[in-house]
Amino acid sequence: MDKEDTTEFILAKKCLIMGELTPEMDEGLKMALDRESYGRTIYLAFARSAAEDGLNNLSKLFRAAAESETVHAMNLLDALGEIGDTYSNIKRLLTEEDCDIDTTYPTLAKEALKEGRSEASMAFNWILGVEKEHKELFRQALPYLEKEDDIEEERYFLCENCGYISQGVAPPKSCPICGAPASEFKEVE
Ligand SMILES: [Fe+2]
Ligand SMILES: [Fe+2]
Known part of the structure; x- marks a missing residue:
């Protein structure tokens, strides 16, 4: 096989492309945010698994690594300029299009069922149900913030x-x- 076709070379090229993303660096930041957020979640899952195996010290290390990934993800969110004051954060939550609730998760749940992936379908349906509730909780907070109060x-x-x-x-x-x-x-x- 030609050297240029090796996985290593393909990965190196990908990294190079990432490095050239400067004009659209938001895209690079979002990709990194996805990775770091995924990293946090998988470390927490590994921590739970290690604790179930009775490996409490290793579990703690996984939890520390998860916190570290959170720091990275937060730094990336700051660099993206995604975080505003609390009022605008809530407003954004409430006014952003409900693509996830209206389209994405219902479609995924239905498709998963068609493919016989009942566990996946259940996971999508649970997300859907819980996201709707989140939105309601934040909607209830809005009148307090409009009076510059904290919620009860x-x-x-x-x-x-x-x-x-x-x-x-x-x-x-x-x-x-x-x-x-x-x-x-x-x-x-
Ligand atoms: Fe990281
Ligand atoms: Fe539940």
Whole structure:
């Protein structure tokens, strides 16, 4: 095989192209943000797996690496200029087109089912249900911010199975999105 066809060479070329992205550096920053965000999540998954294997010290190292990836992702978000003041952040959340809720996740859930990927379909449906709830929680915050107030103090319980956030004095008996019992909920500190 010609040297030019090796995987290493293809990767090197890709890196070179990335390096030449200067006029459209936002694209490079977004690609890096995807990688660092994925890195954080996979390190957290590895940490959970290591803890399940009884390797608590290694689990801690994975958690440290996840935090490190978060720092990288935050720096990239700053460089992209994506973060504004709280009012504009909330406004943006509420006015951005609901492509994910209206189109992306319903379509993916349906397609996954067609392909017999029931676990994938369930994951998409859970995201869809939870994202709608997120939007509602932030919508409720808007009138407070318009008066330059903070929202009322609440207790939040997170379903560790699907990500649903419940507010109140105790978690619900079962999760309205995935049906998990109250024991699957963890209070957010
Ligand atoms: Fe990183
Ligand atoms: Fe749930």
